[in-house]
Amino acid sequence: xxxxxxxxxxxxxxxxxxxxxxxxxxxxxxxxxxxxxxxxxxxxxxxxxxxxxxxxxxxxxxxxxxxxxxxxxxxxxxxxxxxxxxxxxxxxxxxxxxxxxxxxxxxxxxxxxxxxxxxxxxxxxxxxxxxxxxxxxxxxxxxx
Numbered sequence: 066x067x068x069x070x071x072x073x074x075x076x077x078x079x080x081x082x083x084x085x086x087x088x089x090x091x092x093x094x095x096x097x098x099x100x101x102x103x104x105x106x107x108x109x110x111x112x113x114x115x116x117x118x119x120x121x122x123x124x125x126x127x128x129x130x131x132x133x134x135x136x137x138x139x140x141x142x143x144x145x146x147x148x149x150x151x152x153x154x155x156x157x158x159x160x161x162x163x164x165x166x167x168x169x170x171x172x173x174x175x176x177x178x179x180x181x182x183x184x185x186x187x188x189x190x191x192x193x194x195x196x197x198x199x200x201x202x203x204x205x206x207x208x209x
Contacts, residue, residue, distance in 0.1 A: 067167060074098055074145040075169050077107075081122070082147040085109035095122035095146035097130060097163070105142065106130075122146065123154035127161035140164045148175050 081094025093110040106129050108122035130139045139162040149168045176183035
């Protein structure tokens, strides 16, 4: 359930997205708030500026949290973001241990506003293969 406090922090994420546009960056902004609602970190999309396909604000904040917060603190944070995290960012959020994500626009709403944002191709994947060879490093790291 989204509270009025959540809405205020979402408005800040939307303002970060607007600021990104002013700077010539793509219109996405995010922030990470602690359990008390205090803002811990903010970011906006810098994919174009940094020439880095991973420079989404959600992934930047997930990486920051994984580096800077202990597991217990990360689990009590909430990420507020102007748009629903993409698959890449969602994976980073899960791995970082963040407790919650609140977003303004859903992916479907974003695609409705900008159809090109949903035009990613499907990349074929083949496998598994070479199990006996591939298991060696895994066993050496996790089971030794």
